[in-house]
Amino acid sequence: MSALVLMICAYAAIVISTVVLAFRTVKIAQMPVHLRWELAPVPHEKGKSAYGGSYLEEYEWWTRDHESSIMNEVIYMAKEIFLLKGVWENNRGLWPFTFLFHNGIYLLAAAAALVFVSAIMLISSSPLSPLDLTLDLATILLIAAYLLGTAGSFGLLIKRYMDPNLKPFNSTSTYLNLVLLVLVFGSGLYAFFSTSDYSLELGYFARSLITFSPQSYISVPMGTHILIVLIFLTYLPFTYMIHFVAKYFTYHEVRWNDRPQTEKMTRKLNDLLAQPVSWSAPHVKGDGKKNWVDMATEEMKDEKKPEN
Amino acid sequence: MxxxxxxxxxxxxxxxxxxxxxxxxxxxxxxxxxxxxxxxxxxxxxxxxxxxxxxxxxxxxxxxxxxxxxxxxxxxxxxxxxxxxxxxxxxxxxxxxxxxxxxxxxxxxxxxxxxxxxxxxxxxxxxxxxxxxxxxxxxxxxxxxxxxxxxxxxxxxxxxxxxxxxxxxxxxxxxxxxxxxxxxxxxxxxxxxxxxxxxxxxxxxxxxxxGWAPRELHEKGTMLQLKVGSSTGMSPKVVKDNMEFIDEDYSELTGFDVVTPWDRKDADVLLIHNAGEILSWPENPAAFTILLNAAGISWTLASDDPAYDGVNYGLFYDDVQLARIALKHAEVAKKLNVKKIVMGECGHQHKALMTIADRILLGDMNIPRESSMTFLENLVFSGKIKFDPSKNDFPVTLHDPCNIVRNLGIVEPQRRILRYLCPQFREMTPHGVDNYCCGGGSGFAVMSQNNFKDWRVAVAGRKKFKQILDAFADQPGPEVKKYLCAPCSNCKGQIRDILDYYGAPLKSGIIYGGLVELIVNAMTDLKEPFIKWEE
Incomplete structure (x- = not known):
C-alpha cells in the first residue's frame, strides 16, 4: 500500500479534525454568559458535595469565604469518564457496551501516544531497551483497545438496533457512527494479528509522519486500518461524538457554574442587556429597537388574546 | 395498551x-x-x-x-x-x-x-x-x-x-x-x-x-402580578387587611401579641412570602411573624406591589416576565434599604430570585438574598427561643422542593431543624437532591383547566404520593396522625390536591404543612399546639 498516499491522508485528517474541533470548541466557549442554571450535586462545594449541598446553605453566605475543591471535580469526572458512573447508575443495560467501547477509545488514544513516543525514540536513535519497553506497552494497549473497542462498539450497534427504547431515536448517522467505530476497532484487530512487529511498524509510520519521509511499504491490513482511522478522525468533529469537549461545558459552565456575579461579569451582562429584542408576542412587542433593559422595566398592558 | x-x-x-x-x-x-x-x-x-x-x-x-x-x-x-x-x-x-x-x-x-x-x-x-x-x-x-x-x-x-x-x-x-x-x-x-x-x-x-401560555401562569399569573401586585389578585390594601386578620386570629389562638410589621425602612430583613400562603395557609405567615418577633429580629413585609408576593411564574415560561418581576422585587428592597431579602417557604421564588435573577440584578439592585431554610436554622439554633421537641412527637417526613434542593443545593439546614425538633422524623426514599418532584412543579400546581388537574395528581404526582405512603409504612393507619413537611407553597398546593384526590387524610391520617409551623409548634412558651390536626 502506498505510504505516501496514507501520509497525505493523515496530514489532511489531522488538519481538518483539529481545525473543526477547535472551531466548534471556540464557538461554544464564546457564547454569552447565561443566567445561572446550576444543578446539585456540585462537586466543588467543599464539605457539602457528598450530599449535594451548596454554599447557599450558609447563613448570610455572602459574608463567608466560599471554599471550593478542584480535586472533588477531578474525582467526579474521573469516575464519569473511566467508569461511566452515570450510565452504571441509570442505564445498567447499556453500561457493559458503553464501558467497553469508551475504555477501548481511551486505550487506543494512549497506545497512539506511545507509538508516537516510540517514533521519536527511533528518530533519536534511543537505546533499544526503553524503545522495546515502549513498544511492548503499546502492543498491550493496542490489543486491549481493539478487543474492548470491537466488543463495545459492536454491542452498541446491536443494542441500538434491537432495543425498542432506543430504536425510535436512531437516525442513519447513529448507525453510520457505530459501523465506522466497529470498522476502526475491527480492522485494527485484523491488522494486529496479520502483522508481525505491529507496534514497530506503526512506530515507523509515525516516524515517517514526523520526519515527512514516506516509508517504502505498509502492509494492506495495516494500511486499511490506518485509512479507516483517518476517515473516522476526519468525520468525528462534525458529529455529536465530540461530546468529550461539550461535556466540559455542560458540566463546568452550566451544571456546576454557581459563581455569584462578579465585576467582570457585570460588565458583560450590561452589554448583553443592551442588545435589541425582537420577540413578537403581544406582551413583549420587541421591535428590534427596544433592548432588554427597556423591556424589563416598561409598564405594559396585556393585549394577549384571551384563551377559552 | x-x-x-x-x-x-x-x-x-x-x-x-x-x-x-x-x-x-x-x-x-x-x-x-x-x-x-x-x-x-x-x-x-x-x-x-x-x-x-x-x-x-x-x-x-x-x-x-x-x-x-x-x-x-x-x-x-x-x-x-x-x-x-x-x-x-x-x-x-x-x-x-x-x-x-x-x-x-x-x-x-x-x-x-x-x-x-x-x-x-x-x-x-x-x-x-x-x-x-x-x-x-x-x-x-x-x-x-x-x-x-x-x-x-x-x-x-x-x-x-x-x-x-x-x-x-x-x-x-x-x-x-x-x-x-x-x-x-x-x-x-x-x-x-x-x-x-x-x-x-x-x-x-x-x-x-x-403569545401562547397557560392562562394560570400568564393572564392570571405574571400579568396580574405586574398589574395588581399579586397573582392571587390581592392589592396592597387587601393583603395588609388579610394579614391584619391573620394577626388577630393568631393572637387569640396563641396568646402571643402577633403583629406583622409593614414597610419598615432600614430593617435587617425583608421577608417575602408567596402570597398564596396568606390566602390558603395563613398559619404559615402567622408562624413566621410569631417566630421572628419572639427572636427579636428586625424585619418587615413590604406592601409595595409586587413585593408582598414572592411568586414569579416567569421562571416557568417567559424570561421577559421573569425579569420584570425580579426587578420589581429588588426595587422595593432597595427602596426600604433592607440588609437582605429572605425568601418565604416557596421553592420557585428561591430559584427565581436567588440564582436566576443573580445575573439580571446589577449594581445596587443586587441585594443579598437568603433562603428561609438557612435563616430559620440560624434562628432555631441561636438560643434566642426555647424549644420542647416532645411537642412534635409524631411521625414527620420531609418533601424536598426541587427548586430549593436539587436546583440550589440547600439540603441540610431544614433537616438539622427537623432532626432537632421532631423526634420521629424520617426521610423519604430517595431524598435530598435525588428527591422526586411533587408533580406540581413548573407551574402545574396552579394549573387546573379541563382535566389537567386529574392528570397532574394521578400521573405527575403519583411517584410522590407513593413515596409519602412508603415513608409512613410503619404506621399506615389513620389512628396515627402524621405530618408531611413541605416547605414550598406550590408543593403544598399539589400535595393538598393529591391527598384530597385519594382521601389520604382520612384513610392514612396524613396532614401537610410547612417547616416554620413545626418550629412554632415546638416553642416552649406556646400554650396550645399550633398545628391543628382536625384540619
Missing part, C-alpha cells in the same frame, strides 16, 4: 390523540390505594370541548388552545414558530440560556439514560410520549430541518423526517406542559444534557413569540 411512538407521529393525524392513558398502566400504589376500580381516574374531554379547543395529545388538556378558524391562521402560527426557533437560537434574543440550550440540542446521545429518572414517565407506566427525550427530539429535528442550511435534504438522508404543521406545534405546545422541569433527567444524563431546560425554552418560544 401503550403504543410505541415514533418521533414523526407528532405531525400526523391532527385531531386524534397520539397516545392514550389507562389507569391499568400506571405505577401501582400500596394499599389501601391499590385497587384500580376505586381510583378516581380523570375526566374525559367532552365533545363540546373537542369542538372548541385543541385536544390532540393524550386525552388531557391543560391549555385550552382555541382551534384556528382558517388555514391562514394555522399558517400564521406555524410561521411564527419558525421565527421563534430562530430567535431562541440567537444571541440577541436568547443570551439568557443560549449556551445551555445549544449544548443540550447538539450533544444528546439519545441513549435514554435519563428516561427512568423521570417520575412522570415512570408513573405513566413508561408511556413513550413522556420520555424526557421525546419532546426534545421533536424540537431538535425541527430546528435541524427548518433552520440549518440544507436541513431538509439532511433530514431525509439521515432518516430524521418530521413535518412542521399546525398539528406539530399544537401538540408540542401541550407537550411542553407534561414535564415538571424537576431536572432529575439532567442529573442522570452523563453528557450533562438538560431536557428540562429544553422544555423551558420551548415554553419561552410559545410565550414570547406566539
Amino acid at each position: 401503550k403504543k410505541s411512538l415514533k418521533i414523526k407521529d407528532i405531525s400526523l393525524n391532527g385531531d386524534a390523540p397520539i397516545t392514550e392513558l389507562n389507569l391499568d398502566d400506571l405505577l401501582p400504589l400500596p394499599p389501601p390505594y391499590d385497587k384500580i376500580e376505586e381510583q378516581p381516574g380523570w375526566k374525559r374531554i367532552t365533545e363540546e370541548q373537542k369542538g372548541r379547543i385543541v385536544c390532540n395529545l393524550d386525552g388531557v388538556v391543560g391549555l385550552s388552545l382555541p382551534r384556528p378558524e382558517t388555514p391562514e391562521e394555522e399558517k400564521k402560527y406555524v410561521d411564527l414558530f419558525v421565527t421563534g426557533m430562530q430567535k431562541l437560537l440567537s444571541r440577541e434574543n436568547n443570551w439568557t440560556f443560549l449556551q445551555p440550550l445549544l449544548l443540550s440540542l447538539e450533544y444528546c446521545a439519545k441513549c435514554q439514560t435519563c428516561s427512568d429518572s423521570c417520575p412522570v414517565y415512570e408513573a405513566s407506566g413508561k408511556n413513550d410520549l413522556y420520555r424526557p427525550t421525546y419532546r426534545s427530539e421533536v424540537f431538535r429535528r425541527l430546528a435541524n430541518k427548518y433552520l440549518k442550511p440544507g436541513g431538509k435534504l439532511l433530514a431525509k438522508l439521515n432518516n430524521e423526517e418530521i413535518e412542521l404543521n399546525w398539528t406539530t406545534i399544537s401538540r408540542l405546545y401541550e407537550l411542553a406542559y407534561r414535564c415538571t422541569m424537576c431536572r432529575r433527567c439532567a442529573q442522570a444524563c452523563p453528557m450533562g444534557v438538560d431536557n428540562g431546560l429544553i422544555t423551558h425554552e420551548l415554553r419561552k418560544l410559545f410565550s414570547q413569540e406566539l
